[in-house]
Amino acid sequence: MGAATSRKWSSELCDCGGSLSTFCMTCWLPCVTFGRNAEILDEGQTSCCSHCCVYWLLSTVQFHWIYSCVYRGKLRSKYSLPEEPCCDCCVHFCCEPCALCQEHAELQSRGFDASKGWAGRPMIPPVRISMFK
Structure with missing residues (x-):
């Protein structure tokens, strides 16, 4: 196995993050959850609000999953996480x-x-x- 599959995710895909508040926020305002995640992955270079707005605009034409798929790839790459249970785009699309x-x-x-x-x-x-030991 390569380096990209050397570690495991901290939670399963269908665990809903293990937090009811995160689950509810994501169900009603997925742009906020995405914006927060993306701001962290961009190390503060782009604000949560900016990501949230782009995500929302893309969701009006059903292409938001492509944007979030890119950030899943960044997260996986940064922490050497496996691409599971399938490719990033399929996970976000489905x-x-x-x-x-x-x-x-x-x-x-x-x-x-x-x-x-x-x-x-x-x-x-x-x-x-x-300097002194």
Whole structure:
């Protein structure tokens, strides 16, 4: 197996992220869940609001799944996650809410607070180097 399949997802696709609040948010406002996930994956370069608006506009013509599929690929690549249960585009086309919840849960399991976007990223404590031992 290659490096891209060396790790497992923190939750299954149909677990709905293990959070009722995330599941409800994603069912009624999937653009918000997507925007939060995408802001974190873009490391704050693009805001949640921007992603949310693009996602919503694409959803009016039923192409939002293509946009979110790209970000699933980014998430998988960043954390060496397997492309399962099938390719990213099929996952988003067939089960968009489940895919978004799973991705949200994955980011949370890695220490991100998606409700705060990139500002909610896990903070790495500064390393103190002492010249005197």
